[in-house]
Amino acid sequence: MGAYARAIVRAALADAAGPPARDVEDEAYAFVERQLARLPDVLKVPVRAAGRAIDALSLQTYGKQFTSLTLAQQRYVLAAGRVAKTSAVRDAIKFYEALAIFVEAGMEPQ
Amino acid sequence: MSGARTVTALPNTEQCVVIGSGPGGCVTAYHLAAAGRSVTVLEDGQYLSLDSAPAFSRAEMEQKYRNGGLTLAFGPARVQYVEGRVVGGGSEINSGLYHRTPPAVLARWRDEYKVADLDDERDLGPHFEDNERRLNVSYLPSEDAMAPIARMLRLGATRMGWESREVPRWFKYDAGAVGGGRRQSMSETYVPAMLEAGAKLAPGVRVTALERNGMGWIVHGRRNDAYREPFEIAADKVFVSAGAIQTPAILQRSGLKTNVGKSLRMHPTAKFVAEFPDEINDENAGVPSEQVKQFSPDISFGCSISSREHLAVALYGHRSARKDLRSTWRRMATYYAMAQGTGSGAVRVLPAFSDPLVSYALAKEDAERLVRGMRLLAELLFAAGAIALYPVVNGAPVLRSKDDIAGIESWFKPADANLMTIHLFSSVPMGERRDLCAVDSYGRVHGQPSLWVADGSMLPTSTTVNPQGSIMAIARRNVLEALR
Secondary structure (H helix, E strand, O other): OHHHHHHHHHHHHOEOOEOOOHHHHHHHHHHHHHHHHHOOHHHHHHHHHHHHHHHHHHHHHHOOOHHHOOHHHHHHHHHHHHOOOOHHHHHHHHHHHHHHHHHHHHHOOO | OOOOOEOOOOOOEEEEEEEOOOHHHHHHHHHHHHOOOOEEEEEOOEOOOHHHOOOOOHHHHHHHEHHHHOEEEEOOOOEEEOOEOEOOHHHHOOOOEOOOOOHHHHHHHHHHHOOOOOOOHHHOHHHHHHHHHHHOEEOOOOHHHOOHHHHHHHHHHHHHOOOEEEOOEEEEEOOOOOOOEEEOOHHHOHHHHHHHOOOEEEEOEEEEEEEEEOOEEEEEEEEOOOOOOEEEEEEEEEEEOOHHHHHHHHHHHOOOOOOOOOOEEEOOEEEEEEEOOOOOOOOOOOOOOEEEOOOOOOEEEEEOOOOHHHHHHHOOOOHHHHHOHHHHHHHEEEEEEEEOOOOEEEEEOOOOOOOOEEEEEOOHHHHHHHHHHHHHHHHHHHHOOOOEEEEOOOOOOOEOOHHHHHHHHHHOOHHHOOEEEOOEEOOOOEOOOOOOOOEOOOOEEOOOOOEEEOOHHHOOOOOOOOOHHHHHHHHHHHHHHHHO
């Protein structure tokens, strides 16, 4: 999941100006990886399957896997996925994005 | 943390084994040890101090929540829930709000579930009182110490003509500043008391199943370290106190399935993030102890965790508001509407999975209560002066005025409402009705010798209020009966 999770985290935290600060990305990615490892058994399969759904959306839109897209293309796929009809896609994106947002909000100066 | 009574070498035989060190387990172990019994407490999580991570922080989630807090009850409306996995259990990660069991709930347990010797609240009075003294259940030292987030809830309720009140909690308050003092928990109170009384505590061990051994039990498990070494303890008496999800899972793995894991109940909650014109939030806000009980037991309102991290996640569906959070979060707070919880769920052990599958069916009445609750909560928050309400609901619009409340039925669908709960119970209900109950009126598993349940799973129904006061009082009542 490593490259895949990092790509989603980076795209989730990016804005129009570019990718997030490296320390924020690293911290968020590390947290996502640890949380993936902690998932209950019964959630591991759905989360993996949902990850494939994001790839399917990437292939459908750009003909490439998510990790092979540019940052702008990845952001577009996530934006499309957030309002996708398939709940598995929405849930997968929300899973990664919510964890990344949680870390980012905690790292900014209070 | 470690201490003279924490053990790494597990005994081969033991008089009493308590599985789990949450509020039910700690009360049980303390009274067993104080009565001179030899007791070992087995805990899946680690022994950490209350200060090992800031309250409600990411570090706390990683250290003390089961599965890092990523636990979900499946169903048409999925409900996220959290469990503690640490010495002290849920008491280490919650806000310590405390209620005695309402008399109407006790009456229902007595009438519907035939729980014996629970004629009225006087039967539990001495148990409540003893726990309250040990836990330092108390109120804020003065009105001035009330957090601004709580003031807004009270202000809105007052302007609506509704009852709002402070809920006591486990806390040693300092006079003066908001947030001053020290939260209490099992690791602050009952854990040191039970160790002092002679109980032994073994953290980092997971019980997998029980096996009948004459009039006692063999406790099977493994250590959680890298070696995963299995262990067995032959115990005369076993008390299962692993919480409303893990307790039925252990019993099912042990072949004990009658009325086990089939009646899980919870208090589902839905939320708004409210934005006010002035600052109401800061780093010390915690979870204020104000609740609106005007519509209780059907619906209650209260304050949720409102740290910037939690606000950011709550605003997931409101991207523009989230982008401005750095400058606005001190004017924002999260408030909840909690339904009574008449729906029912199940805990099932699946082959080859170590974690149980949890499902929950939100009752139609609770879905209606949540819609009504969110409408009333919006009225209250606008009355308190909120300038915007952000529903924590997928696809929901921002409410800018009271006029926007009318459309709530069009966007509030339970399946999209990100429901969550921290109150789980009733998965191994107690009472004399064998068609409904898994354990008897004092927590002993029906038809089994020397095996008790002592945690929230034995509460027959929703308590309609924070359940820990009920769990601890019933646990004390039951263990004293077991000692007779």
